[in-house]
Structures are given as structure tokens and as C-alpha cells.
Amino acid sequence: MTFSVFFVGILIKAALATTAVSAVVLITLLVIDFRKGKVW
Amino acid sequence: MLPDSGHLSPPEFNIPDTNYTNSGQLKVIWLVEGEPSRDSEYQFELQQSMDSDFGKSETLYKGPDYATFLSGLRNGTYYYRVRIVDHAGNPLSDWSTTVSMVVQHHSLFLAYVLLAVGGFVFLLTVGIVVHGFLTTRDESLKNANA
Amino acid sequence: MLHQTAILSPVMGWILIAVLGVLWIALGMYWGRKAKSMEGYMLAGRSVGLALGAATAMATWVTSNTTMLAPQFAFELGIWGMIAYSTASFGLFLFAPLAQRIRRLMPYGYTSGDFVRLRYGKIAWLIFLAISIFYGFTWLISMGMAGGILMNALAGIRYEVGMTAILFVCVVYTLFGGLYAVIGTDYIQSLIILIGIVIVGWGVLTKSDMNAVYTNLSESRPMLLSVLFPAAIMAIFNNLLFGIGEIFHSNVWWSRAFAMRKGVGWKAYILSGIFWFPVPIAAGFIALASGIFNVNVSSPDMVGPLVAARVLGQMGAVVVFVVFFCSLASSIDSLLAATSDLITEDIYRKMIHPSAGEETLRRVSSWIIVGLGVLTWIVCLPRIGTLATVLFFAGPMVGSAIWPIVTGLYWKRANSTGAVFGMLLGTAVGLFAYFEIGWFTASLIGAATSMVTVLVATYLRPAKFDWRRLDESQHHALGAEQ
Numbered sequence: 001m002t003f004s005v006f007f008v009g010i011l012i013k014a015a016l017a018t019t020a021v022s023a024v025v026l027i028t029l030l031v032i033d034f035r036k037g038k039v040w
Numbered sequence: 041m042l043p044d045s046g047h048l049s050p051p052e053f054n055i056p057d058t059n060y061t062n063s064g065q066l067k068v069i070w071l072v073e074g075e076p077s078r079d080s081e082y083q084f085e086l087q088q089s090m091d092s093d094f095g096k097s098e099t100l101y102k103g104p105d106y107a108t109f110l111s112g113l114r115n116g117t118y119y120y121r122v123r124i125v126d127h128a129g130n131p132l133s134d135w136s137t138t139v140s141m142v143v144q145h146h147s148l149f150l151a152y153v154l155l156a157v158g159g160f161v162f163l164l165t166v167g168i169v170v171h172g173f174l175t176t177r178d179e180s181l182k183n184a185n186a
Numbered sequence: 187m188l189h190q191t192a193i194l195s196p197v198m199g200w201i202l203i204a205v206l207g208v209l210w211i212a213l214g215m216y217w218g219r220k221a222k223s224m225e226g227y228m229l230a231g232r233s234v235g236l237a238l239g240a241a242t243a244m245a246t247w248v249t250s251n252t253t254m255l256a257p258q259f260a261f262e263l264g265i266w267g268m269i270a271y272s273t274a275s276f277g278l279f280l281f282a283p284l285a286q287r288i289r290r291l292m293p294y295g296y297t298s299g300d301f302v303r304l305r306y307g308k309i310a311w312l313i314f315l316a317i318s319i320f321y322g323f324t325w326l327i328s329m330g331m332a333g334g335i336l337m338n339a340l341a342g343i344r345y346e347v348g349m350t351a352i353l354f355v356c357v358v359y360t361l362f363g364g365l366y367a368v369i370g371t372d373y374i375q376s377l378i379i380l381i382g383i384v385i386v387g388w389g390v391l392t393k394s395d396m397n398a399v400y401t402n403l404s405e406s407r408p409m410l411l412s413v414l415f416p417a418a419i420m421a422i423f424n425n426l427l428f429g430i431g432e433i434f435h436s437n438v439w440w441s442r443a444f445a446m447r448k449g450v451g452w453k454a455y456i457l458s459g460i461f462w463f464p465v466p467i468a469a470g471f472i473a474l475a476s477g478i479f480n481v482n483v484s485s486p487d488m489v490g491p492l493v494a495a496r497v498l499g500q501m502g503a504v505v506v507f508v509v510f511f512c513s514l515a516s517s518i519d520s521l522l523a524a525t526s527d528l529i530t531e532d533i534y535r536k537m538i539h540p541s542a543g544e545e546t547l548r549r550v551s552s553w554i555i556v557g558l559g560v561l562t563w564i565v566c567l568p569r570i571g572t573l574a575t576v577l578f579f580a581g582p583m584v585g586s587a588i589w590p591i592v593t594g595l596y597w598k599r600a601n602s603t604g605a606v607f608g609m610l611l612g613t614a615v616g617l618f619a620y621f622e623i624g625w626f627t628a629s630l631i632g633a634a635t636s637m638v639t640v641l642v643a644t645y646l647r648p649a650k651f652d653w654r655r656l657d658e659s660q661h662h663a664l665g666a667e668q
Contacts, residue, residue, distance in 0.1 A: 001412065001413040001414055002404070002408075002411040002412050002413060003265045003411050003412075003413060005396060005397060005400040007265075008265060008396070008399075008400060008411070009396045011265070011268075011269075011467060012387075012391065012396075012467060012468070012471045013391070014464070015387075015464035015465075015467035015468040015471070016384060016387045016388055016391065016464070016468050018460075018463070018464040019380055019383055019384050019387070019461075019464045019465060019468050020380075020384045022244075022380050022460070022461040022464070023377055023380040023381050023384070025457075025461075026237065026240065026241055026373075026376060026377060026380070026461065027377070029236055029237035029240065029457075030237035030238070030373070032236075032237070033235040033236055033237045033238070036235075038233075038235040038236075038447065039235050039237065039238060040220065040230065040231060040233055040234060040235065040238070040366070062416075062417065063262070063263075063417035064409045064415075064417070065262050065486075067484075067485075067486075100406075101482055103482055105482050105484050106484070107484035107485070108482055108483065108484055109261075109483045109484060109485065109486050109489075110407075111261055111262050111407055111409075111410065111486070112264060112403070112406075112407025112408055112409040112410035112411075113407070113408075113409060114408055114409055145409075145415070145416045145417065146416035146417055146420065147416065148414060148416055148419075150416065150420070151416040151417075151419040151420050152419070154419075154420045154423065154424070154626075154627060154630060155419055155420070155422065155423060157423075157630060157631075157634055158422065158423020158424065158426065158427060158630045158634075159423060160634075161423070161427060161630065161633050161634045161637055162276075162423055162426060162427065162430075164637065165280070165430065165588060165589070165592060165633075165637075166280065168592050168593065168596060168597075169280050169283055169284065169592060169596075170283075171596070172283070172287070172592070172595065172596025172597070173283040173286075173287070173596075175596075176287060176596060
């Protein structure tokens with residue numbers, strides 16, 4: 001029984017996409033914190 | 041520098057003669073006599089086979105490195121030999137002595153037992169945290185109301 | 187030697203070290219000016235917001251172990267290996283409610299040692315400190331060594347020199363900036379790590395055909411694609427429990443729980459878990475592509491950088507170098523700060539000099555950071571490769587701390603007998619399993635043994651703990667000083 005090529009492909013693409021989204025979310029959060037004056 | 045005869049002594053493997061792995065991975069290392077030099081004009085050819093006489097073999101690696109890391113091998117006995125070749129692929133040495141390796145993966149039974157024990161400990165830990173979170177959340181509400 | 191060609195020139199390596207080093211030190215000094223009190227220095231004023239909180243938890247958890255070991259895991263244990271590595275993010279998820287509870291029970295706490303001492307008393311505290319300091323120090327050593335080895339492999343910089351450079355930079359900015367510097371730099375380091383991984387991962391993905399990767403693997407490394415790969419199946423929960431044990435006990439995570447603004451902790455930890463989860467898969471994937479690019483891997487821990495450099499050239503090598511530098515720095519700084527806090531608070535203040543004022547504590551804490559840095563440097567210097575594997579002995583130790591910590595935070599009935607014997611038996615049986623069965627069982631067996639011990643002790647001798655005793659600010663008022 002092996003992982004299918006489809007599964008492996010989706011797994012990796014999803015991981016890369018999520019990582020990219022994480023970076024965007026992290027920047028957005030800082031902007032929000034900054035506006036609220038709650039960075040530190 | 042290459043000797044003019046073009047015939048070098050074969051590399052030697054630097055791994056125990058009978059190798060055994062239960063995770064399907066092995067680092068194959070070889071050495072040559074004398075000082076290995078980076079700018080040498082020769083490279084290595086490493087072959088793997090399932091027969092000790094290399095009736096059917098495949099070349100795993102051809103290049104200047106002195107090692108390669110194998111992983112993901114299935115159960116079985118594997119044989120390895122290495123020789124020195126020039127850049128055109130012509131042999132400059134005889135084949136080394138053959139080494140063998142036995143791949144025998146852990147039993148799936150052991151794997152499932154550990155999977156079950158691990159899953160059980162993990163789920164109980166999650167349970168305690170979630171239960172604790174829910175009950176203490178109420179506590180603090182009561183305290184806040186009191 | 188098993189030579190492997192360096193993928194960057196030493197000059198380029200030095201330029202990168204200099205730029206990043208100066209940047210971190212300058213930022214550390216700048217942010218350090220905010221730290222006017224001891225609480226500021228150790229806990230960043232207990233007012234860290236969501237963005238910085240989530241980023242610092244994520245960046246600290248992305249160590250060289252993630253960026254280096256995730257490709258190695260994928261290379262050795264295949265698809266399951268990548269997934270197993272990703273499960274380490276459950277430690278962050280599960281710590282989220284704990285962080286909230288910790289902040290509420292101990293609004294003025296400093297360290298995880300404080301908690302164990304107040305909750306379980308002196309014997310449990312001493313065992314816990316031994317485990318914690320052993321773990322923190324071996325982790326620090328493994329990072330220092332990884333730094334030297336990476337600089338050497340990536341840019342041909344001598345091991346001793348590269349190791350010294352990265353330790354020096356981290357000690358200096360942690361020393362000047364305290365937790366402010368650690369958390370501030372962690373934010374930038376998180377972004378660099380995330381973006382770097384996307385660049386490298388995406389670059390490799392677009393240059394390789396998924397079908398070709400798959401076919402290559404099924405021919406040359408078939409077990410990596412197998413769902414029934416025993417060693418990989420065993421690794422899943424062991425890795426998961428090792429991760430949970432590390433996070434639950436270590437002061438690195440507790441000090442962040444104390445440092446975050448009220449109500450931020452649990453959100454920050456959940457987010458950091460989500461941010462971290464895909465990283466081992468994204469970073470691990472490039473190892474699986476090594477075959478189709480004919481990259482010879484002579485040492486599995488170098489598979490990630492080698493493939494990145496082969497596929498993306500100098501640009502890829504620079505990105506990899508920067509990502510590694512950031513992931514090492516973000517963990518070394520946290521470990522220096524949190525271990526120094528633990529020694530300052532739990533050993534110096536509680537055992538040696540209880541009446542020490544802020545000035546003294548700050549000075550002691552600085553010396554401890556320098557001392558830790560120097561000690562790490564001395565141990566790293568001879569480059570004893572096997573020493574890094576000592577970190578894996580910490581697996582059963584930290585695994586055995588999970589249940590004492592969790593039940594101590596939530597159950598009034600949890601008692602010190604359970605905690606003491608849970609940690610001792612869990613460590614002993616776990617280490618036995620390490621040598622008798624294999625490393626992949628040690629954390630799991632340690633955690634399971636400790637769990638059973640804690641449950642039995644709680645059932646036999648239930649305690650009736652008064653949660654208020656955890657809040658040391660109330661001690662004098664309640665007259666409950668032990």
C-alpha cells in the first residue's frame with residue numbers, strides 16, 4: 001500500500017500555500033496590533 | 041596524479057561486512073588507498089544488486105564523493121561494489137570486495153502496538169487538557185460572578 | 187573525509203553573517219532600551235501582543251531541527267516521516283489552553299520552575315530543574331554545533347569560526363535586549379523563515395515534475411512512499427509526545443506564557459501551531475526531489491541545502507543560508523534567555539540569595555547568559571558529533587514531565603508523590619526502552635509510564651491543593667509562605 005501521487009502532490013502544494021498564507025497573516029496581525037497600540 | 045599504468049587499487053568499503061538495518065537506510069562509505077585528493081581525475085562507480093554475483097545490477101552513483109546515503113529500501117539482501125572510473129566511465133581499478141546488507145524492517149505488529157500506546161497516551165493527554173480547560177473556565181466564571 | 191562541496195563562497199558566507207549579525211545586535215540594543223525593570227528584561231513587561239506572541243512561538247519552534255531535520259526525516263522515513271514531524275505542532279496547540287491557565291493561576295510567575303516548586307514542593311522541583319536544565323543545555327549545544335556544521339557545509343567557513351560567530355551574535359543581543367530582543371528578532375526571523383521556505387519549496391516544485399519525483403522514489407526508495415513503513419509508523423507518536431513534553435515543561439514556553447498580554451496567550455499558541463504545521467512538509471519535500479536532480483547525498487542532514495542549491499543555484503543557497511541562520515538564532519536566543527531566567531529565578535533567587543534586589547538579579551542574569559554562552563562554546567568546540575545525539579536522551583525525560591505538568595495545572599488531587607515518581611520512573615523506563623528497543627520508543631514509553639504513575643498516585647493519595655498558593659503575590663497577604 002503506497003501513498004498515491006495525487007495525495008503527495010496535494011500534501012506538498014497545500015503545505016506551501018499554507019506557509020505563504022501564514023506569512024501574510026503574520027504581517028496583517030502586526031499591522032492590526034500596531035494600530036491598536038498593542039504590539040508590546 | 042594518475043599513475044601511467046591507469047590501474048589503481050580498488051576502493052575499500054568502510055562498513056561492517058554484514059550489515060543489518062531495520063529501518064531500510066544505510067550510509068555506504070568507501071575509501072581509497074593513500075591521500076584522497078579533491079582535484080583527482082577519477083571518480084567512483086557504485087553498484088547495487090540483489091545477487092551476490094551482480095547478475096542484474098544497477099549503478100547507484102557515479103561521481104567524486106566518498107559516500108552515499110540509501111533509504112527507503114524494501115526487505116531483502118543487497119550487495120554493493122565500487123570501483124574507480126575515469127570521466128568517460130572506463131574502469132581504472134577492479135571492483136572492490138562485495139559487501140552485503142540485510143534489510144529487515146521492524147514487524148508491523150510492533151509498529152501497531154506502539155501506534156496504539158502512543159495514540160492512547162496522546163488522546164488521554166488531549167482529554168485532560170480539554171476537560172481541564174472546560175471545567176476551569178466555568179470556575180473562573182463562578183469566581184467572577186461571586 | 188566525505189567531502190561535499192560547499193555551495194557558497196566563504197566571502198559570501200561572511201557577508202551574510204555580518205549583515206544578519208549586525209542587524210540582530212542593533213535591533214537587540216534598540217529594543218533592550220525598553221527593558222527598564224527586571225520584569226521588562228525577563229518577561230518583556232508581560233504585555234506582548236498577538237502578532238509578536240504568535241511569531242515568537244512559531245520561530246522558536248522552527249529550530250535548525252526543523253529546517254535541517256525535516257528534510258532528513260522525509261529522506262529517511264518518507265511521507266509518514268514528514269507528517270510525523272508536522273505533528274510536533276500539536277505541542278503548540280495543546281499548550282494554548284495551558285498558557286491561559288498559567289497566566290491566570292500565576293499572574294506574577296516567572297518560570298516553569300516556580301510552578302513546580304509551589305505546586306509539588308522541593309523534591310519534585312529539584313528533579314524538574316535537573317531535567318529542564320539538562321534539556322535546555324543539550325538543546326543549546328546541538329544548536330551551536332548545528333550552526334558551526336552548517337556554516338562549514340554551506341560556505342566552507344571553518345567549523346570553530348562559524349560556531350563562534352553565531353553564538354557570539356546571539357549572546358550579545360540577548361544580553362542587551364533580554365526577552366524584548368528575543369521576541370522582536372523572532373518576529374523578523376519568522377517572516378524570513380516562512381518566506382524563505384516558500385521560495386525554495388516553490389522553486390523546487392516548479393522545476394520538478396511531481397510524477398517524475400514519484401516514479402523516481404518508487405524505483406529507488408520505495409519504502410518512503412509506503413503507508414506500511416514500520417519505522418515511520420513508530421515515529422509518529424514518539425515524535426508527537428517528544429514535542430509535547432518539550433513544550434509543556436520547558437521554560438522557553440512558560441516564559442512566553444507569562445510575557446504575553448492577558449487573553450493573548452492561547453490565541454498566539456494556536457496560531458503559531460497553524461503557522462508551524464506545514465513547515466516540515468514544505469521543507470521536507472525538497473529532500474524527496476533529490477533523486478530526479480541527481481543530487482548525491484552522503485549525509486542525510488545535508489539533503490535540504492544540497493537540493494536547494496542544485497536546483498536554485500547561488501540564489502537558492504543564499505536563501506537557505508539565511509533561513510538556517512534565522513532558525514538557529516531564534517532558538518539560541520530563546521534558550522539563552524529562558525535558561526538564564528530559570529537559573530536566576532529558581533537557583534540564584536530561591537536557593538542562594540532570596541533577598542536579592544532588581545539590580546543584583548539583572549546583573550546575575552546577564553552573567554548567566556554570558557556564562558551559558560561560554561560553556562556552550564567550550565562544549566561545542568571539539569565537535570564531538572555524537573554529543574548532539576545526547577539531546578535524544580532528553581526525549582524520555584521531557585516525555586515524563588507531561589503528566590505532572592498537565593495534572594498539576596488542572597487537578598487539585600494531583601500530588602507530589604505522583605509528580606516525583608512520574609518523572610523518575612518515566613525517565614528510567616524510557617531510557618531503558620531507548621537502549622533496549624530503540625530511540626523511536628523512548629519518549630512514548632517515558633510518557634506512558636509517567637502517565638500511569640501519576641494516575642495511580644492521584645487515585646491512591648489524592649491531594650487537595652489550594653490554587654491560591656500558586657500566586658506568590660498573595661503569599662504574604664495569606665500568610666501562606668512555605
